[in-house]
Amino acid sequence: xxxxxxxxxxxxxxxxxxxxxxxxxxxxxxxxxxxxxxxxxxxxxxxxxxxxxxxxxxxxxxxxxxxxxxxxxxxxxxxxxxxxxxxxxxxxxxxxxxxxxxxxxxxxxxxxxxxxxxxxxxxxxxxxxxxxxxxxxxxxxxxxxxxxxxxxxxxxxxxxxxxxxxxxxxxxxxxxxxxxxxxxxxxxxxxxxxxxxxxxxxxxxxxxxxxxxxxxxxxxxxxxxxxxxxxxxxxxxxxxxxxxx
Ligand SMILES: Nc1ncnc2c1ncn2[C@@H]1O[C@H](COP(=O)(O)OP(=O)(O)O)[C@@H](O)[C@H]1O
Ligand SMILES: [Mg+2]
Numbered sequence: 001x002x003x004x005x006x007x008x009x010x011x012x013x014x015x016x017x018x019x020x021x022x023x024x025x026x027x028x029x030x031x032x033x034x035x036x037x038x039x040x041x042x043x044x045x046x047x048x049x050x051x052x053x054x055x056x057x058x059x060x061x062x063x064x065x066x067x068x069x070x071x072x073x074x075x076x077x078x079x080x081x082x083x084x085x086x087x088x089x090x091x092x093x094x095x096x097x098x099x100x101x102x103x104x105x106x107x108x109x110x111x112x113x114x115x116x117x118x119x120x121x122x123x124x125x126x127x128x129x130x131x132x133x134x135x136x137x138x139x140x141x142x143x144x145x146x147x148x149x150x151x152x153x154x155x156x157x158x159x160x161x162x163x164x165x166x167x168x169x170x171x172x173x174x175x176x177x178x179x180x181x182x183x184x185x186x187x188x189x190x191x192x193x194x195x196x197x198x199x200x201x202x203x204x205x206x207x208x209x210x211x212x213x214x215x216x217x218x219x220x221x222x223x224x225x226x227x228x229x230x231x232x233x234x235x236x237x238x239x240x241x242x243x244x245x
Contacts, residue, residue: 007056031194034204077150083141102148134161
């Protein structure tokens with residue numbers, strides 16, 4: 001459903017992303033992990049088509065982002081790390097605007113109303129977005145992205161600014177989408193979030209994808225029963241590395 005094929009991005013001769021490859025299956029919830037500066041956002045921006053790779057290719061289903069960007073992008077939803085929302089609209093106006101932009105049927109708005117309720121945004125839905133907290137802006141931006149029913153959803157650090165309850169709601173909503181076949185990539189530097197959310201994880205460090213698999217697979221690979229947090233430290237510490245991923 002989504003293929004990152006040997007993606008490279010260099011900025012001024014430095015490799016921000018260095019030959020990163022992975023394939024996400026339909027309905028998968030994939031955690032894209034790594035410390036700040038590891039190259040997560042740069043990779044995600046290449047997946048969205050906003051940033052042109054130095055080399056490599058992105059596939060959304062059968063569509064190459066490089067060769068048929070319109071077809072590829074139509075299937076994507078993207079929540080940037082700093083969500084862009086129209087501050088002068090109310091939350092409800094924004095959602096209606098997004099739905100109309102993509103010429104979606106009205107039942108999309110009913111679904112959006114349910115998400116507003118789940119995210120406890122109903123009371124704020126008729127207030128201007130400029131007064132929203134960062135977490136509220138993320139929630140409304142996500143609901144807006146869902147109005148065009150993307151097949152692939154890319155979320156860059158969506159849990160920053162969410163309280164634990166908001167994070168649980170996010171998980172439930174994402175799980176629901178996955179069960180409908182939506183493929184989701186979510187980047188985070190917060191490992192407990194990834195452990196709670198994801199089927200499979202990829203760990204980035206200094207532009208390289210250094211580990212890829214389910215928690216059980218990574219535990220087997222590194223001969224440990226450690227949780228993701230300890231495993232992460234082990235994987236990112238070359239002194240203890242059991243094998244190259
Ligand atoms: N537009 C840019 N110009 C130059 N360097 C950049 C640019 N964007 C990102 N970088 C660098 O690329 C590296 C990876 O950054 P980023 O993808 O934002 O990491 P992450 O999202 O994992 O925190 C960092 O060293 C960052 O400084
Ligand atoms: Mg980032």
